[in-house]
Amino acid sequence: MKPKILVVEDDANLVELIRYNLEQEDFAVVSTEDGEEALVLADEEKPDLVLLDWMIVNLSGIEVCRRMRREPATANLPIIMLTARTEEADRIRGLEIGADDYITKPFSPRELVARIRAVLRRLRPALAGGNLEYAGIFMDTTAHKVTRDGQPVALGPTEFRLLRHFLEHPGRVFSREQLLDSVWGRDVYVEQRTVDVHIRRLRKAINLDGLPDVIRTVRSAGYSLDTDGRREAVA
Template sequence: MRPKILLVEDDSSLVELIRYNLDREGFSVVTTPDGEEALVLAEEEQPDLVILDWMIANLSGIEVCRRLRRAPETASLPIIMLTARAEETDRIRGLETGADDYVTKPFSPRELVARVRALLRRLRPALSGGHLEHGGVVMDTSAHKVTRDGVPVQLGPTEFRLLRHFLEHPGRVFSREQLLDAVWGRDVYVEQRTVDVHIRRLRKAINQDNLPDIIRTVRSAGYALDADGSARVAG
């Protein structure tokens, strides 16, 4: 699966330049010039990273960043602030608001892609390939095997896909609807309570021998892989 980037930028020529370079490097890109629409897309599209211009329509990039950080579903979403504001005070403000990186215009598209890759390696290590690991749970995506603390875990196909989605986004809260889209697909009709059934099955499988439950239920929001675990790529 290609990592998905949400690009929030109102300069159409710059959008095409960034989109071209990201697409060439294997990324999927969703774009909008509008701050309010960016918040909607961040929830609906579930991007792996946001590139966010400071000066955009309807809602400033700073405010978009602030709201993304406040919402449980997007609180851990990596954000690169992209702006012509190069003053130190502006960079500090952007970082203190919640941006993970800050790139000033003009910039090299190659450098931006490199920063995207570096940030994903640091904050979304599952997207770099290899085995997925979090809190003692290790998934070999090629061999379709899962262990916890070295003990094999038997999972059905749906539970495997569900766990993989959580491992790829540790700490991020997903609603039942978002999990249905990501795991079952948007073209398949499945009732939301089906998610609860498979969450119970997944918990039963990975929490054997009274091990701590690493799947967190967030009331009125959904589920998340406990952020207390240490997510990284193994092997």
């Protein structure tokens, strides 16, 4: 699955330039010019990184960054600030408020892509290579092999995609609808309860020899890959 970038920028021409170059590099792109909508999209779309302009509609980029850092769901979401401000004090302010990197305009598309990849390598290493690992679960995405604590795990195609999605976003809670969109695709009609069936199959496959259940059920919210290990009934 492609890493998803949320672009928050009010210059339509710049958005299209960014979108074109990121899609050429195999990223998925969601965009808005509105700070309030950016907060909604960060919650709904579950992006892997946010490109956040300083001056946007309704809320400043600084305020959007501040609010994202306050919310548990987005507290660890990588954020790169985009701005025409070049003063050191502004750059420091952006970093102190919670941004992970800072790019001043104008910038080259190649630099932008390189900075995005660098931040993802540092903060989301699972998205930077062909191997994914979490809590003893190791996935070779190229060879389509999975092991847990060194023992092979047999998965069907859907369970493999489901586990890959969780491994790319450990600790994040996804609703059934979000999992359907990400794992099955937006154009495929599948009942939401189908997710529960495949979660049960995935649990059975990866919980070898009584190992702890690392798929957490969050009441009224969905599922996450989490070493917390708690399970609750989903309403």
